[in-house]
Amino acid sequence: MFSLEIPDYSSFQWTVLCISALLVGINKTGLPGIGIINVPIMAIIFPAKISTGLLLPILATADIFAVAYYRRHARWEYIIKLLPWALFGICSGSVVIKYITDEQLKPFIGIIVLVMLVLNYWWNRKKAGKVEIPTHWTFAAGMGFAAGFTTQVANAAGPIMVIYLMAMNLPKNEFIGTGAWYFLILNWLKMILFTIDGRISGASITADIMIIPFIMVGCALGIIILNKVPQKYFDGIVQILCVLAALKLSASITQFF
Numbered sequence: 001m002f003s004l005e006i007p008d009y010s011s012f013q014w015t016v017l018c019i020s021a022l023l024v025g026i027n028k029t030g031l032p033g034i035g036i037i038n039v040p041i042m043a044i045i046f047p048a049k050i051s052t053g054l055l056l057p058i059l060a061t062a063d064i065f066a067v068a069y070y071r072r073h074a075r076w077e078y079i080i081k082l083l084p085w086a087l088f089g090i091c092s093g094s095v096v097i098k099y100i101t102d103e104q105l106k107p108f109i110g111i112i113v114l115v116m117l118v119l120n121y122w123w124n125r126k127k128a129g130k131v132e133i134p135t136h137w138t139f140a141a142g143m144g145f146a147a148g149f150t151t152q153v154a155n156a157a158g159p160i161m162v163i164y165l166m167a168m169n170l171p172k173n174e175f176i177g178t179g180a181w182y183f184l185i186l187n188w189l190k191m192i193l194f195t196i197d198g199r200i201s202g203a204s205i206t207a208d209i210m211i212i213p214f215i216m217v218g219c220a221l222g223i224i225i226l227n228k229v230p231q232k233y234f235d236g237i238v239q240i241l242c243v244l245a246a247l248k249l250s251a252s253i254t255q256f257f
Contacts, residue, residue, distance in 0.1 A: 006210075007203035016045045021058050021211040025218020028062040029069060030226040032162050032179060035059075039156045040113050048105035049097075053199030055155050057208040058215060060187040065219040066180035073177030078168055079185075081137070082144035086186055089148020094193055097153055109154040116150070116159040140164070151186060152193070172226070 009017070020038040027035030042051035100108065143164045151157035161182065165175050194200045 004202045004206045007207050018211050018214045021214035022218040024058050024062045025215045026222040028066040029219045030222025036158050043106055043109045048102045049199050052155055053194055054204045056194055062215050063184035063187055067184050070177035070180050073173040074181040075174050075178045079182050081140040085141045085144030086148035089145040090152040093149045093152025112150050112154045112156050
């Protein structure tokens with residue numbers, strides 16, 4: 001086990017951590033998708049593996065608040081379809097993470113985020129053209145595995161889940177409630193694996209405990225603005241910032257070879 005200790009972060013790192021906690025809260029309860037920006041930015045500000053270990057407890061804590069509010073709106077048939085494949089993806093991600101260094105993980109995270117953004121763009125084009133996305137079990141299997149793998153490696157499965165749930169045509173409350181339960185299960189399971197991998201430490205847990213108020217404020221804001229602020233404005237800004245941050249991370253892709 002490890003002992004809790006206050007980490008020696010700079011003022012800028014603490015500021016980024018607090019903003020990330022706020023955005024995660026908003027993402028979990030009101031604006032699915034904007035939380036993806038935290039992944040590349042955290043990996044730039046902190047060492048890559050430490051960044052994922054810092055971000056996971058924030059996500060897992062926000063999941064508790066999201067489930068508490070939307071607990072009656074989950075559609076468990078969709079969660080059950082995804083979970084086995086997601087667990088397989090998590091196991092695969094656990095194997096991969098053991099064989100790459102921090103320097104290699106940074107561009108890997110950048111690539112994952114860029115792929116997620118391209119996937120999101122593809123979905124929006126399909127949706128605009130009224131092209132029906134397949135709902136065969138293989139679609140759930142592929143999305144579940146991809147979500148499990150990307151969430152284990154980089155905490156970046158949000159866009160995949162958004163696309164899957166939108167394909168199911170769920171009403172907004174069921175959309176958020178189903179996603180909240182799904183990620184609550186996966187993220188708390190990952191807490192065990194991240195601790196075993198050494199990505200979660202006493203210092204990271206202490207830091208995450210200290211910023212819980214920002215998570216709570218973010219969750220409250222997400223609920224308030226769910227029906228008041230057009231998501232397209234948030235999406236546009238977030239995607240631009242995500243692309244820039246992911247490109248910066250991906251710039252060192254040569255370290256893979």
